Amino acid sequence: MKPTRLFDLIPYQIATYDKEIALSKKENGKWKSFSSRDVKKIADNLSLAFLKVGILPGEKVAIISNNCPEWNFVDLALQQIGAISVPMYPTITSADYEYIFEHAEVKMIFVGDEVIYEKAKAAAGDRLIYSFEKLEGAIFWEDFLAKGVNEDILGLENAKEQVKPSDLFTIIYTSGTTGRPKGVMLTHSNVLSNLIGIADIMTPEKGSSRILSFLPLCHIYERTGFFCFYYVGFSIYYAENMDSIGENIKEIKPHAFNTVPRLLEKIYDKIVAKGYELKGVKKSLFFWALNLGLKYDPNTSPGAWYDLQLKLANKIIFSKWREALGGEVLQINSGASALQPRLARVFWAAGIKVCEGYGLTETSPVVSASVCSLEDMRIGYVGKLITDVEVKIASDGEILVKGPNVMQGYYKQPELTAEVLQNDWFHTGDIGQMDGEYLKITDRKKEMFKTSGGKYIAPQAMENKFKESSLIDQLIVVGENRNYPSALIIPSFDALKDYCQHKGIPYTGDAEMIEKAEIIEKYNREIEELNKFFGKWEQIKRFKLLPEPWGIESGELTPTMKLKRKVIHQKFEKELEQLYVD
Incomplete structure (x- = not known):
């Protein structure tokens, strides 16, 4: 049947x-x-x-x-x-x-x-x-x-x-980064078309593989x-819960699981933190392997010498990474927000296949997904369009989607529905481009802003890049109608402790450390190094370190870990103003 x-x-x-x-x-x-x-x-x-x-x-x-x-x-x-x-x-x-x-x-x-x-x-x-x-x-x-x-x-x-297949089976209220949540109406056929479209690109063997489920149902x-x-x-x-994921992975030895970039970032940071704890040759080998991984590209090879080194790194270092994930993982699906390209590189180098996809609640959710093979993987892209889904790029760069996976509308909100559903095309609010068969996301349309000089800033792309620093846990880029972009930064306090220990700086507490001149100077060097990847008008000129991480319950993040920019702007209005005081 x-x-x-x-x-x-x-x-x-x-x-x-x-x-x-x-x-x-x-x-x-x-x-x-x-x-x-x-x-x-x-x-x-x-x-x-x-x-x-x-x-x-x-x-x-x-x-x-x-x-x-x-x-x-x-x-x-x-x-x-x-x-x-x-x-x-x-x-x-x-x-x-x-x-x-x-x-x-x-x-x-x-x-x-x-x-x-x-x-x-x-x-x-x-x-x-x-x-x-x-x-x-x-x-x-x-x-x-x-x-x-x-x-x-x-x-x-x-x-x-x-x-009937066309009947509603669920109304999902999206968390939203502003305002009241909207009720997305999805039918049986919306979601069924979507799951059949992604089933054929699952790597683990049908009928006999194990999955660990921990993202919210x-x-x-x-x-x-x-x-x-x-x-x-x-x-x-x-x-059992979010804190038991590591232990449950060891018990279950899953062949695949779904995750979000935030969790992969935490896994990576923990691995690197343990690397800093090593001594002598072991520490040197760890960072030799890590640096090899950060240069990895599934589609190209720097040559036979690199391949030989990577094979050795996999045997003596990366094998332990795979063991920490149960030793049998064949595919990790990453979605809900942008994955740092460096994470994709290092995990693929370690034989851990992280496949990024793209979608929205309104598209049931998958629009595109990475095929989990060396031939088809493209770092920095969110894969190929799944079966029966169409995408076109509007004149302003917005991604428009059409297909059997697109919602019926927002419950009791016909005006909002009409804004995003026009002639069967769903307006995603995301900016992107098609490169042959591959889709790339560059930013959120509503999150882009102009400086007072009339230059456009795409904050999401910048934030993703700056979070590549092991010392930065969370970051928001600001500067609408200002002369230059600035940032609020939540340090990665575990990494900061390791840095202080390495430099012989007494660690007296999170709030105290971020006020110390030598710590601010260290972050200034980190920012300067990462600014090189952006045009002069995009570079962060000033920043403020904050002592408390942003969270869901404290209101700065949506349940899918996206920044609630309006909330952060309101909550830290004083700190933001200080960034533009001469």
């Missing part, structure tokens, strides 16, 4: 792979697994329970939880009766919950743990809350599941028959990833 709706993947997997381990989670220190048939049984009983309590086609149910099989059980069960899931980030505020509950007309709510429950309860009104953990005041999901046991399965089969990137992994018969293991 060919799946035409997302829940068709359940019988498809049984017929094609019939897996013993379809989904697995850590419970009381042990992995608890669900087979393909377990998934069907649980999803069917949940669907019957929803029908019994009166959930109708088109009605909305919110899911707010960290990743777990229960998340997917509820999602699949709602699909089978034509109801619409409204996934939400656990990290957003109770006020955001309240807005989405009201705007989406949510009928009932599923939550993961007590922290989420307390936030949801404050916003839920008279809506019933169900929980994946046993919590006082909430209805345990297994008690709800029991309502569907022994119910008439014919009622469910009739409900399934009524669901409420984001379309990991959610479409789940459906794709399910379609190709991978066993999906859920990380």
